[in-house]
Amino acid sequence: MLTAYNYMEYIVTDELEKLLPSAEALCKCQKCKLDITVWVLNRLPPKYVVSEKGRMYTKLGEQNMQFRVDVIRELTKAILYVSKNPRH
Numbered sequence: 001m002l003t004a005y006n007y008m009e010y011i012v013t014d015e016l017e018k019l020l021p022s023a024e025a026l027c028k029c030q031k032c033k034l035d036i037t038v039w040v041l042n043r044l045p046p047k048y049v050v051s052e053k054g055r056m057y058t059k060l061g062e063q064n065m066q067f068r069v070d071v072i073r074e075l076t077k078a079i080l081y082v083s084k085n086p087r088h
C-alpha cells in the first residue's frame with residue numbers, strides 16, 4: 001500500500017543519532033529524543049514523498065543536502081533546549 005511519508009522525519013532521526021555522541025549534557029532517553037525530533041519537525045517544512053512499506057519512491061537528490069543543513073541547525077538548538085529543560 002502506498003502512503004505519504006514525511007521524509008523530514010527520516011532525516012531528523014538520522015542526523016539526531018549522529019549528533020547524540022557529542023551532546024554530553026543531553027539525556028538520551030527515548031522521551032528526550034522524541035522531544036527533540038518533534039521540536040525540529042514543527043519548525044521545518046514537511047517534505048512528503050510517496051512511500052511503500054518504508055521504501056521511498058521519490059528521490060530528493062541534491063536538495064537533500066540543503067535539508068540536512070537546516071535540520072542540523074535546528075537539531076543543535078533543540079538539543080540545547082532539551083538539555084536545559086528535560087520534561088521529566
Ligand SMILES: [Zn+2]
Nearest residue numbers: 027028029032
Ligand atoms: Zn530523558
